Amino acid sequence: MNEKQRKEQSQIKQSNPADIKSDQDNLNRLKDKTSDDFIKYFEATYEPPNLRKAQKRGKQDVKYHDNFEIDEQFKGLGTGRKYLIRTYGCQMNEHDTEVMSGILEEMGYEATTNQKEADIILLNTCAIRENAENKVFGEIGHLKPLKVENPDLIIGVCGCMSQEESVVNRILEKHHQVDLIFGTHNIHRLPQLVENAHLSKERVVEVWSKEGDVIENLPKRRQGNIKAWVNIMYGCDKFCTYCIVPYTRGKERSRRPEDIIQEVRHLAAQGYKEVTLLGQNVNAYGKDFDDIEFGLGDLMDEIRKIDIPRVRFTTSHPRDFDDRLIEVLAKGGNLMPYIHLPVQSGNSNVLKLMGRKYTREQYLELVGKIKEAIPNASFTTDIIVGFPNETEEQFEDTLSLYDEVGFEGAYTFIFSPRDGTPAAKFNDKISMDEKKERLQRLNKKVNTLSAEAMKKYEGETVKVLVEGESKNNPDVLAGYTEHSKLVNFTGPRTAIGQIVEVKITEAKTWTLDGVMVEESVEVS
Template sequence: MNEEQRLQSSQVKASPSEKKPEKDYSQYFQSVYTPPSLKDAKKRGKEEVSYFDNFKIDPRFENLGAGRKFYIRTYGCQMNEHDTEVMAGIFMELGYDITDSVNDADVILLNTCAIRENAENKVFGELGHLKPLKLEKPDLLIGVCGCMSQEESVVNKILKTYDQVDMIFGTHNIHRLPEILNEAYMSKEMVVDVWSKEGDVIENLPKVRKGQIKAWVNIMYGCDKFCTYCIVPYTRGKERSRRPEDIIQEVRHLAAQGYKEVTLLGQNVNAYGKDFDDITYRLGDLMDDLRSIDLPRIRFTTSHPRDFDDHLIEVLAKGGNLVDHIHLPVQSGSTSMLKIMARKYSREHYIELVRKIREAIPNVSLTTDIIVGFPNETDEQFEETLSLYKEIGFEMAFTYIYSPREGTPAAKMVDNVPMEVKKERLQRLNALVNEYAAEAMKAYDGKIVEVLVEGESKKNPDVLSGYTAKNKLVNFVGPKSIIGKLAKVKITTTKTWSLNGELLEVVSGQEVGV
C-alpha cells in the first residue's frame, strides 16, 4: 500500500473500558468519512479509478493467526457473501483456522447489510448476544464490517453503545484487514477504519470460496443510480469496473478447477464498463467473451432496466452457457411511482424491454423485485403493479414492504400509507406471485430438465437437490457420487417453489441442456 492510500485511512480509538460520553463523533471523520449526501454523491466521476494488482500479506503479519480461529457471519446479498470469501482468504493467509462456532472463535466478524432496517436490527441484536462471550473471553476480537459500517449513524451508535466491539471497517478497505487486526491486537481499543475514498479496485485478493460447484465473480463495484429509497450508492460507492482481462482470467481459472456455474456480480451489473475511458467494452462484450470458456453455466445479477441494452440482449440470445434466466427488478408497475423512486424508466419502457428480450429469447424466465407501501403509494398505483405483474407473467418475485433508510431522499418523504394497508398490499401481491409461480412450474410436468446437483435436500438427506438453468429447484433420488455434476431428470411432480423428479442420466462432459 502506498503512502497516498495510507493517508486516505485513519484509526479512531475509543477505550472500551470507559463509558462513552454523549457527544458528536463527526470530528473523527473529517478526513476519512462523510455521511450520505445525495448532493455530494452526484458529483462523482472526477475521481480517477486506481487499479492495484499486487496484493500480498505484509511479512510482519504472516503468523498473526497462528493458533487462532475466525468466524464470519454474513448478512444480505451475494456481494456480501463474496466479500466474506475474500476476508476468509485473507484470514487463512494470516495463519488463522476457520470455525463454524462463535464459542471457538478468537475473531468474530459480522459482515453487515444496510438495505433494510430489519437487517440492521439483527446485527445490533447479535452484538448484544456476543457481549457475555466477550466478558468470558477478553482476548476475543469482535468486528463489524460491510455496508452498515459505511453509515456514520451506525458507527456513532456502536461507539456510544457497544463497547464489546473492537473494530469497525467499511466496504472499500477489506484489503486492509491484516493492518486492522494487528492494530486491534496492539491497542486493545476500538479501531475504526472507514474510507470515503471510492476509486480503487484491488486485484489478486485471496478467496476461500463457499463450495466447489458454484462461484461468484465480482465484475464491478458501486452504483450511480441513486434510487430514492436505496442506501447502496452511499455504502458501496461509485461505479467502478474491473478490467475485462482480470475477470476473464478468474473465470477461466474457476472452469479449470471444475466449477460448473459462475454468477457475475455487481450492484448494477449491466452498467459494467460505462466508466472505462480507454476502451469501449460493456457487459454484452464480456458475456460474449465468456461464452467461449468451457463452463456449463454463466449468469449475472443484479441488473437495472435502464442499462439493459440491445447488444446485451443480442449476446444472451446466442445461448450456449449463457443461461436463459434474467432477474430484472421493476420495483413498481406505476410510471408515476417509478418517477418518485428515481428509477429513470417508465412502465412502458419496461414492457418494451421485456418484449425485446422475449423476441430474442422466447423461452426466457423472468423474475423481479417489487416494493409495496412506498411513501404516498395510492391504491391505483398499487393496482398498476398487480396489472404489470400479470402482463409480464413473472415466474417469481422478491417482495418487500418499503423500509426507510436514513440519509436517502425517500426517508424525508411524508408517508401517509398506514402499516396495515402496506401489509394488506403485500399479502395480495404475494398471493399473485404464488399463483404465477405455481403456474410456471406446471409447465415442467413430464419434461426432462438438466439439473446442476448441489447436494442433499435440506429436508431429506436421502434426496438430492439442485437447480436448472432457469433457477428452478429440483429434488430427486440419486447417488451422492453425482453431487457437483449435471444430471438429466424427468419431472414427476410440480409444486409452487420446487419440482420433484426421477434421475435419468448423468450428463457427460460440459454439455448444456434445458
C-alpha cells in the same frame, strides 16, 4: 495511566492511511499524553462516514492495483487462532466474505462455525432495509457475553452498515464490545486492521468516504467447488431515491475485462460448473471506461467461449439492459436463459418518484425485446410495496404488470426508509396495516404464478446442476435447472457436482421433485 484515561483512549482510532501515516506511531505518541490531548487528536483525525460527501465524491481518485499481496509481517498473526464471519444481505456481501476469509486464512487463521472457539468474529452487514440492520444489532447484543468471558476476542462490524454515519455513532455510543469497524472500500486492509486491534487493544475504526480502489488478486475462500461468484464491478451510480447502496458501495468502478476473463478461465480449469457475474448494477459494466468501449454484452460474448457449462449475471437495471446484451444472450450456449430484472413498481408516476428513470411502458418494451430474442427466457423481479403515498390504483398497476410480464418469482418488500436517502424524507400517509395488506395480495399473486410456471415442468426432463444433499432430507439430492428452479430428486451421490438429466414427477409452488434419468451423463 488512570482508568478514566484508559477508557477515553479506548474509544476510537481512525486509521485511514490518507490522513495518518502510521497507526502504531500515533498510538505510541499518545501513550504519555493526557486524555484531553487524545480527544483533540481524535476530533482532528476521525471522520465518520458521511452520506452527503459520498454522493458528491467522484471517480478521479480510483486506482487500479494489479497484484495484491499480504505482507509477510501479517502472515503468522492468526497462527493457532480461529475466525467466524456471519454474512447478511446480497451476493456481493457473500463474495466479500469469501475475500475476507481468504485474507484471514493467509494470515494463519482457521475457520470455525463455533462462536465460542473464535478469536475474531466479523459481522458482514447489509444496510438495504431496516430489518437487516435490526438483525445485526441483535447479534451484536448476543455477542456481548462472549466478550465478557474472553476479553481478547475481537468483534468486528463491516460491510454496508459500517458506511452509515448513524450506525457507526450508535455502535460507538452503545456497543462497547465492538473492537473493529470498517467499511466496504477497504477490505484489502484487513491484515493491518486486525493487527491494530490485536496490538493496541483499543477500538479501531476505518471507514472511507472516498471511492474504493479496484484491487486484483485478492485471496478468496470460495464456498464449495461447483458454483462461483465473480465480481466484475463495484458500486452504483443510479441514486434511486429509496436506495442506500450508492452511498455505502460508492460509484461504479469496473474491473478490466482481461482480469475477469482470466479469473473465469481459472475457475473453469479448477472444474467449476457455474459462474455468476456480480455487480450492484451489473449491466452498467464498462460504462466508466475511458479508453475502450466494452460493456457487459461484450464481456459475456467472450466468457461464453470459455469451457464452463453455465454463466449467469446479477443484478441488472432496466436502464442499462441494452441491445448488445440481448444480442449476446440470444446466442445461448452456456449463457443461461434466466433474467432477474428488478422493476420495483408497475406505475410510471411511482417509478418517477423512485428515481428509476424508466416508465412502465419502457419496461414492458424491454421485456418484449428480450422475449422476442430469447423465447425460452424466464423472468424474476424485485418489487417495493407501499412507497410513500402510493395509491391503491398505482398498486393495482403493479399487480397488472406482474401478470403482463408473467414473472416466475419475485422478492417483495414493504418500503423501508433509509436514513440519508431522499425518500426517507417523503411525507407518507399510507398506514402500515394497508402496506401489509397490499404485500399479502402481491405475495398471493407471486405464489400463484410461480406454481403455474412450475406446473409446466411436470413430466418433462430438465438439466440439473447438482449441488449436494437436500436441506430437508439427506437421502435426496438437490440442484438447479438452467432457469434457476430448485429440484429435489433421487439419485446417486456421485451426481454431486455434475449436470444430470432429471425427470420431473411433481411440481410444487417453489420447487420441483424428480428422479434422475438412468445413465444420465454430464452435459458440457
